[in-house]
Amino acid sequence: MKNHFSPKLLSACCALLCAAAGSAAAGAGTSGGEFLRIVQSPRVVAMGESGAGGYGDLLGALAANPAALGRTAYKEAAFTYNSWLEGINSQQAAYAQPLRYGAAAVSVLALTVPGIDGYDNSGAAAGGVEAGSLAAGLSYAARLAGPWQDRLSGLFAGVTLKYAREKLDGISATAALADAGLLWIKRRPAGALALGLSAQSLGQGFKFDNETGPAPSVFRAGASYIMLAAGDPITFSADVRQQKDAGAALCAGAEYQVWRAVSVRAGYVSGEDLGSGLRLGGGLVMKLLQFDYSLSSYGKFGPAHRFALSYKFDRPVAVTRHLSAEQEEAIRKTGQARGLLKEKRYYEAVLLLNEALTADPGYKDALELMRRARVKLEDPR
Numbered sequence: 001m002k003n004h005f006s007p008k009l010l011s012a013c014c015a016l017l018c019a020a021a022g023s024a025a026a027g028a029g030t031s032g033g034e035f036l037r038i039v040q041s042p043r044v045v046a047m048g049e050s051g052a053g054g055y056g057d058l059l060g061a062l063a064a065n066p067a068a069l070g071r072t073a074y075k076e077a078a079f080t081y082n083s084w085l086e087g088i089n090s091q092q093a094a095y096a097q098p099l100r101y102g103a104a105a106v107s108v109l110a111l112t113v114p115g116i117d118g119y120d121n122s123g124a125a126a127g128g129v130e131a132g133s134l135a136a137g138l139s140y141a142a143r144l145a146g147p148w149q150d151r152l153s154g155l156f157a158g159v160t161l162k163y164a165r166e167k168l169d170g171i172s173a174t175a176a177l178a179d180a181g182l183l184w185i186k187r188r189p190a191g192a193l194a195l196g197l198s199a200q201s202l203g204q205g206f207k208f209d210n211e212t213g214p215a216p217s218v219f220r221a222g223a224s225y226i227m228l229a230a231g232d233p234i235t236f237s238a239d240v241r242q243q244k245d246a247g248a249a250l251c252a253g254a255e256y257q258v259w260r261a262v263s264v265r266a267g268y269v270s271g272e273d274l275g276s277g278l279r280l281g282g283g284l285v286m287k288l289l290q291f292d293y294s295l296s297s298y299g300k301f302g303p304a305h306r307f308a309l310s311y312k313f314d315r316p317v318a319v320t321r322h323l324s325a326e327q328e329e330a331i332r333k334t335g336q337a338r339g340l341l342k343e344k345r346y347y348e349a350v351l352l353l354n355e356a357l358t359a360d361p362g363y364k365d366a367l368e369l370m371r372r373a374r375v376k377l378e379d380p381r
Contacts (some may be wrong), residue, residue: 006322032206033164033175033216035111035133037243039063040080040092040321041292042306046281047253050147050239050265052222057290059308062107062139062366064220067183070141071310072103074288078310086300087114087161102142109135124257132376139179146185148327154194156183166206177203177215191227196220217244222251233257237267247271253279261285265294281306288312330360337369346376 041059044051051064058076061068080092094107111133139160146154160179165172200218222239238252253267263283270276270375281294292308333356340349350373356366 004133008175020058021181032166032173032213032271033133033201035090035109035166035175036135036162036164036177036201037313038082038090038111038215040090040109040306040308042080042084042281042308043255043263043265043283044307045296046265046267046279046292046294047235047237047255047271048239048279049241049265050222050224050237050253052077052198052220053183053194053224054222054235054237055185055194055224058094058105058310061141061158062094062105062137062160064091064222065181065183065196066139066160066179067141067156067181067198068106069096069103069139069158070143070153070156070183071185072098072105072141074098075314076312078308080306080308082307083305085298085304088112102140104136105139107137107139109137130170131166131168133164133166135160137179140169141181147377150187153185153187155360157181158183160176162201164206171306173206175206175215177201191225194224194226194380196222196224209264214244218242219244229256249276255285257285265293310354326359328364330356330363330366333359334363334366334369337366337373341369341373344371344376349373350359350377 009125039045039049039081041051041057041063043056043057044060044063047054051060054060054064055071058069058072058078059205075098076096078094080090084090088111089110092109094105096105098104110222113131137160139158140156142155143151143156144155158181162177162179163174164177165174179198179200180202181196183194183196185192185194185378198220200220202214203215205213205215207210219242220239222237224235224237226233226235228234234257235255237254238250238306241249241251243249249269249271251267251269253265254264255265257263261284263285265281265283267279268277271280275296275298277297281292283290283292288311290310292310294306296304298304333352337349337352337356340346340352350370353366353370353373356363357370360366
């Protein structure tokens, strides 16, 4: 006696590429782990599911480009709840920790599917079928190059290692996957331009019942531009998204942040069999607390709602900036001068400090050390 799935729920799962049940029943050649393709971030979704060239929050980095995590300055915790159709929902929890060199993050994603009615070959009820998915990830990103005076610009790279598990009617499958991305940001007088590339869910596919499908890989190339409008930031974003076993989709959107507290977002996705169309959403920032929401429609299956709450806490972590050659020279000579002062060789220390300040006239440590050296020269006691 063989179980068959409820036709309506199975159709929904396959069409939205969001449940283990759909990928398993689709047969060979269809990717397992389709739930990993669901964009969890309400901000990214509301901007037309574009974000490979975007930046700004932890969830956005996990959803579209891990390289954006390298700009993180605060410790941040974030939680999402996505309400899908037919009772399908997903939740994600993530935490980011900035380091002296780059930033790291951990995340857990769970997708739950309501009980699926099973049927035998004659169409008679044959009990329920359980299905669900779980994934855990570890991310790291850092800046590879950029101007020393602006650590938020330059070239960033990031990677995420993921372990994913799917369960269907007592059968489970696992896979080890990886995301990788690059993000380049250039500040201009009129705004900031960002370009990004990302590849998600690379690796071997999931194996169900002796059948292994390809990994649910997604490739993105995107750009964003931020400028001021009436004194408030407005962001334009666009991506070209290519799934490994589907056609290309064009994603675009915009965000306007009023008083730097209330965000209004809209976007559009085209090129998908189901799910193309308008995306809407918004956000509210209260100091270090942020709430986001998005609304998207999937035709006869109805709307999908996403909610997120994130909190930045503690003070920003100091991140090492890239230094110019002159600044590095000033630091080196100041260190040498500090040693001479300890040896009471004040005149030689002053000469070295003069060279340091010639290289970097604004270097505070050298200025303070020069003041102390001159005092010692006037009164060596």
